[in-house]
Structures are given as C-alpha cells and as structure tokens.
Amino acid sequence: KNFPSGPRPIPMLGNVLQLNLMNPIADLERLAKQYGNVYSLFIGPRPTVVINGLHALKEALVNKAAAFSGRPENLMINHAFQEKAPGMAMAGFNSSWKEHRRFGVMTMRNLGLGKQSMEVKILTEIRRIITHLEQSVGKDIDPHLLFHNAMSSIMCQVLFAKQFDYDSEQIKFFTEYFHETSKQFNGFWGMIYDFFPMLRSLPLPFQKTFKLFRAARGIYLEMLADCKWTRDPGKPKHFMDCYLDEMEKRGDNDVSFYEDQMCAVITEFHYGGTDTTANTLLTAWLYLMNYPHIQEKCQLEIDTVLDGKDEASFEDRNQMPYVQAVIHEIQRICSVAPLSLYHRTTQDTELMGFTIPRGTIIIPNLSSVLFEEGQWKYPREFNPENFLNEEGEFVRPEAFVPFSIGPRMCPGEALARMELFLVLVSLLRKFKFIWPEDAGEPDFTSIFGLTQSPKPYYMKVQLRGTD
Ligand code: HEM
Numbered sequence: 009k010n011f012p013s014g015p016r017p018i019p020m021l022g023n024v025l026q027l028n029l030m031n032p033i034a035d036l037e038r039l040a041k042q043y044g045n046v047y048s049l050f051i052g053p054r055p056t057v058v059i060n061g062l063h064a065l066k067e068a069l070v071n072k073a074a075a076f077s078g079r080p081e082n083l084m085i086n087h088a089f090q091e092k093a094p095g096m097a098m099a100g101f102n103s104s105w106k107e108h109r110r111f112g113v114m115t116m117r118n119l120g121l122g123k124q125s126m127e128v129k130i131l132t133e134i135r136r137i138i139t140h141l142e143q144s145v146g147k148d149i150d151p152h153l154l155f156h157n158a159m160s161s162i163m164c165q166v167l168f169a170k171q172f173d174y175d176s177e178q179i180k181f182f183t184e185y186f187h188e189t190s191k192q193f194n195g196f197w198g199m200i201y202d203f204f205p206m207l208r209s210l211p212l213p214f215q216k217t218f219k220l221f222r223a224a225r226g227i228y229l230e231m232l233a234d235c236k237w238t239r240d241p242g243k244p245k246h247f248m249d250c251y252l253d254e255m256e257k258r259g260d261n262d263v264s265f266y267e268d269q270m271c272a273v274i275t276e277f278h279y280g281g282t283d284t285t286a287n288t289l290l291t292a293w294l295y296l297m298n299y300p301h302i303q304e305k306c307q308l309e310i311d312t313v314l315d316g317k318d319e320a321s322f323e324d325r326n327q328m329p330y331v332q333a334v335i336h337e338i339q340r341i342c343s344v345a346p347l348s349l350y351h352r353t354t355q356d357t358e359l360m361g362f363t364i365p366r367g368t369i370i371i372p373n374l375s376s377v378l379f380e381e382g383q384w385k386y387p388r389e390f391n392p393e394n395f396l397n398e399e400g401e402f403v404r405p406e407a408f409v410p411f412s413i414g415p416r417m418c419p420g421e422a423l424a425r426m427e428l429f430l431v432l433v434s435l436l437r438k439f440k441f442i443w444p445e446d447a448g449e450p451d452f453t454s455i456f457g458l459t460q461s462p463k464p465y466y467m468k469v470q471l472r473g474t475d
Contacts, residue, residue, distance in 0.1 A: 010363040012057055014048035015039065022050030024203045029196045031456035033346055033375055036060070040376060046360050049371075051083075052203045056369040059359070060376035062383060062407045068359050069351070069372060069414030076359075077101040077416050078352035080369045084201040084214060085193045085349075085458070088221045089279075095272030097280060101354050101416075104264045108273055111265075113419050115250045119166055121422055124321075129165050130427055131319055133158050134434045140174070141439055141469050148444045148466040151293055156183040156286040162427065163281040167274050168231040169246040178227060185224050186283040189217045193458035194347060221275070228271045248274065277420070284344050285424050287461040289431060291342035291454075292335070294462045295390055296436070297443040298450045302392065303436065306331050307472070310437050320433040322426050328433070329402035333395035335428050336402075339410045341390050344459050346375040348412045374409050383407035442468040 015026045027035045027049075036058055039047055045060040059065050068076040078101045080086070089098045096108040120126035137158050141149075157174045160182045164170045172179040192198045197214045200207060208214075235248045244250040251270045258265050296303040313327045314320055325332055351370035358364065379387050383405060384394050397403050411418035418424070435441075443450065444466050454460040 011055070012046045012048045012359075012362045012364070013043055014058075015043075017050035020053055022052045022054070022203060024052075024199070027199070029199045031454075032199075033456065036371075036373055037376065040373075045376075046362055051369060052205065054369055055365070056371060057359070057362075057364055058371045058373055060373045061380055062377045062409070064360055065372055065374075065377055065409070066413065068370065069412065069416070072357060072359065073414045074101070075353055075355050075357035076351055076370055077414060078354040080350050080352045083350070084198045084217070088189065088193070088217055089275060090272065091218075091221065092225070093266070093268040093272040095269065095276050097276040097349065100352075104269075107264050108269075109419060111251075111254060112273065112277065115247055116166070116419070116423065118244075118250065119247065121426075126166075126423065126426065127322055127430065130162060130430050131434070132171075133162050133165075134431055136161075136174070137431070137435065138438060141435070142471075144469050145439075145471055146469070148447075148468050150464060150466055151290060152187075152464060153183055155289040156186060156282065158431075159286040159289070159427065160186070160278070160282040163278045165246075166281075166423075167247045167278060168235060170231065181223065181227070182278070182282070185220045186279065186286075189220055190279075190283045190459045191455060191457035192217045195457045198458075224275060224278075225271055228274050232267065232271070247277070280418070281420050281423065283459045284420075285427050287344050287459050288339055288342050288424075288428060290462050291344070292338045292428075292432060293441060293467055294450060294452065294465060295338060295341065296334075297441050297467055299390065300442075302334060303441065306334055306432075307436050307440075310433050314433075314437060320430055320437070322429060324433070325429050329396065329400060330392065331429075331433060332402040333392040335432060336395045336404065336408060337390060337392045339428075340378045340384075340394065340408060342410075342454075342460075343375045343378045344410060344461075345412075346373070346456070346460055347458075348372040348374050349416075349458075351416065372412060374412060377407050377409050380407055438472060440470045440472050442470060444468050 015023050017023050018025065040060040045064045047058055049056045049058060059068055079098050086098055089095055094104065096105055096112060099105040120129070137154060140154060157179050160179060161172060164172060192214055197212065200212070201214045232248060235252065239249050239252060241253060241256065244253050248270070251265070255265045309328050309330045313324050351372060353364055353366050353368045353370060355366050377383065381387055384407065386394055395402055395404065411421045447466060450465070451463050454462060
C-alpha cells in the first residue's frame with residue numbers, strides 16, 4: 009500500500025523482461041520518465057525501489073541515512089564477496105560495519121593518505137607507467153592492462169606492501185579477476201543469478217566469478233602468511249599489519265576482527281580501489297585523444313604550473329582549475345559505478361510521499377544524477393565547462409556524486425582523487441596521446457557492469473615536442 013508504482017512484474021520472475029540485461033541504464037531512465045524519480049521494480053520476487061535524481065537521492069541517503077544505509081543479502085555480489093565473512097562494503101548497517109569503516113578510514117590516513125607518503129607511493133607507480141610508455145613510443149598500444157596493473161599495484165602497496173612486476177602471475181591474475189567479475193555483477197549473468205535463484209548451482213558463466221574470488225583469497229592468505237613472518241607488532245607498515253595489530257589489541261574474545269574478516273575487507277579495498285580508478289583512466293584517455301584541443305589545453309596549464317619542478321604534487325591542483333575540471337568531467341561522463349552498490353532499507357520508512365517497507369532493495373541510480381537535466385550546463389555533452397564558472401574557476405556542483413553520498417559513500421575518494429590527478433598530470437606532461445589513424449570512429453558507449461568501462465581501444469604514444 010502506497011508503495012512506489014512501477015512496471016507490472018511477472019510472478020516469481022519480477023521485471024526481468026522489461027530490462028535489457030546487457031545494460032539496463034536506458035530502461036531505468038525510460039521508467040523514470042514514466043513513473044517518476046522513485047519507482048519500483050521486482051528482482052525475482054524481491055521488491056526493489058530505484059531512486060533517480062539528486063533531490064530524491066539526498067532525501068534517502070543523507071536525510072534518512074539510518075533507514076536507507078543497509079545492504080541487500082543473497083545476491084550474486086554477496087555470495088562472491090562474503091563467502092567466508094561479512095566484510096565491510098557488503099555488510100549491513102551494523103556495529104561491525106561501523107567499526108571496520110572507522111578502522112579502514114583511520115588506517116588509510118595513518119598509512120599516509122592526505123600526506124606526502126601516499127603521494128610518494130603513487131609517483132613511484134607512475135614512474136613505472138612512464139617507463140612502459142617510453143618503450144611504446146611510436147607504437148599503438150592497448151592501455152587496458154597498463155592502467156589496471158598500475159592501480160592494482162598501488163593498492164597492493166597500501167594493503168600489504170608488495171610491488172609486483174607487471175609481468176608477474178599475481179598482477180596478471182588480479183587484472184583478469186577484476187576485469188571478468190566486475191562485468192558480471194549487475195550485468196547479464198549477475199542478473200540471471202539474482203533473478204533466477206533456481207539456476208545458481210548450474211555450470212553457467214557466473215561460476216567463474218566464484219572461482220576467481222576463491223583464487224584471489226588464496227593469494228591474500230599467502231600475503232598473510234608472509235606478513236606474519238615479517239611483521240614487527242606495533243610498527244605497522246601496511247593495512248594488513250594494522251589489522252593484525254588491531255586483532256591483538258582486541259584479544260581472542262572479539263567477534264568483529266578476525267582473519268577471514270580481514271581477507272574479506274582486503275578483497276573489498278583491493279577491488280574497490282582498482283577497477284574504479286583504472287576504468288576512469290581508460291575513459292580519460294578515450295576522451296583526451298578524441299578531444300585533442302582539451303588535451304592541449306591541459307598540457308598548457310600543466311607546463312605553466314610545473315615549470316621548473318621535477319614532478320607533480322597533489323597540491324598543484326589548486327593552480328590547475330582547467331585540469332581539475334577535465335578530471336571531474338571525465339568522472340561524470342564515465343559514471344564508473346552507475347548504480348552504486350545497492351542499498352537496503354533497515355526499517356519501514358517513507359520517501360517522497362511513498363511508503364517503503366523494511367528490507368526493500370534500493371538502487372541508487374547515480375548515473376541519473378550525473379546526467380540530470382537542470383543540474384548541469386551541458387548534461388549530455390563531454391564539456392569541462394560543467395565544472396568552471398564565468399571566471400574560469402573550478403566549481404564542484406552538488407550533483408557530482410560518482411562516489412555516492414551519505415554514510416556509505418566511498419571511503420576511498422581521497423585516494424582516488426590523488427591517483428587520478430597525479431597520473432593524468434604526469435602522463436600529459438610527458439606524452440602526447442593520439443587516436444590511431446586506422447582506428448575508425450571512436451565508440452563512446454560503455455560496457456556495463458558493477459563498474460563500467462570503455463570498449464577496448466588502442467592509443468598512439470608520442471614524446472611531447474618531437475612531432
Ligand atoms: C574513481 C574511483 C572510485 C569511485 C567512483 C568509487 C565509487 C564508490 C561507490 C559509488 C561506492 C558505493 C557507495 C554507496 O553504497 O553508497 C563505493 C563504496 C566503496 N568504495 Fe569506492 N570508489 C572509488 C575508489 C575507491 C578506492 C580507491 C577505494 C579504496 C581505497 C574504494 C573503496 C570502497 C569501499 C571499501 C566501499 C564500501 C563503503 C561502505 O560500504 O561503507 N573505492 N565506492
């Protein structure tokens with residue numbers, strides 16, 4: 009009663025037939041036009057509410073945060089991430105989530121986030137990217153592996169202080185793991201899994217996701233075994249050390265911090281911190297090559313601000329309004345996590361005049377806000393002017409929500425922003441990137457998933473000043 013309206017579901021199957029399972033974004037937009045910004049869908053028999061537009065999203069995730077900050081259970085994403093322990097990102101809005109979130113944010117800060125030491129880690133990784141690109145000058149290269157390897161490697165540094173060679177089996181495995189599995193969650197096979205529970209034990213492609221998650225866990229356990237040998241209690245060098253210290257501090261009777269839970273949290277940070285930033289960088293280069301005047305304008309600003317300096321620093325962003333605007337516009341157009349992570353209501357509640365019962369799955373449609381008419385000067389266009397005022401100063405509109413909003417918003421935002429800025433500035437300072445002549449027209453449509461990415465493409469690398 010008074011539940012938001014939506015397309016009529018088929019008993020047990022829900023609205024599976026009304027959605028394009030390869031990419032439901034256009035359908036979700038069409039349904040918002042038909043039913044309004046808050047409407048219902050059924051994932052199989054499970055009631056779900058889709059929230060569109062900034063106003064409704066803020067009302068739910070910020071003003072009514074306590075009611076809207078749970079997480080669904082028993083979806084494919086739960087079964088992959090939570091096989092052994094609840095973790096943090098997929099956990100309900102409970103005390104274990106709260107303690108782990110606080111611990112995660114504090115640990116990232118203690119490990120150097122917001123200070124120069126994190127910048128040093130990122131710049132070290134950037135030097136590896138530069139070496140790789142220098143060896144590729146004049147050639148057409150596929151940047152997919154490069155950006156995933158680099159972003160994954162930064163997270164490995166933070167999580168267990170390992171810098172894997174780009175050719176190592178571990179890095180290759182992680183890249184395949186993120187690539188393969190992120191397209192399944194929310195994508196075609198993820199939806200089949202979520203809509204049709206009776207198919208879950210069949211040998212269908214989603215089994216590969218579970219296999220890859222188990223294999224990744226095996227690698228994290230190896231790291232843990234290494235870490236136990238090398239650690240100096242009370243003097244943590246990385247996230248895993250900090251977690252082991254915390255476990256010791258809490259003692260054996262603590263039910264929140266334990267080894268399986270640590271592996272689950274490390275999986276989430278590694279996952280959340282790799283696929284999102286790497287896919288954003290892939291989008292960046294797709295646009296920078298196809299909007300060469302924007303690439304050149306960034307380079308002009310970078311050259312002016314970094315004149316006489318060896319390397320970029322995150323501080324420099326304050327003198328680079330145009331570069332800042334371009335990075336934000338790339339994040340907006342990329343909409344890397346288009347439907348965020350799903351939420352769930354923790355109690356009976358109301359939203360925009362509708363009644364929403366406890367346990368309803370909530371889909372925060374971040375894409376609907378990132379492209380919302382009335383919030384942006386050019387909602388459908390790639391145009392850095394979306395983040396610049398009349399004076400050419402950088403401004404960040406409230407509708408910039410790629411990291412979501414409310415208590416569950418991304419805890420990795422500060423790290424991600426530092427990575428995106430330093431990578432973009434350092435590479436554009438040194439190289440010119442060209443869309444290969446024989447590549448044809450660029451295809452800007454994304455491959456949909458929990459995180460979305462551009463279709464594979466090649467880029468031509470040139471040292472600047474040599475053309
Ligand atoms: C461009 C980069 C990134 C984007 C766009 C992004 C986006 C998001 C979004 C939309 C969510 C869901 C928020 C919600 O449920 O309301 C999220 C959650 C999360 N992200 Fe990120 N993220 C990025 C980078 C990172 C990084 C670098 C890390 C790790 C350091 C990270 C770790 C996490 C974690 C652990 C969560 C779960 C938070 C919770 O449930 O409390 N993310 N992120």
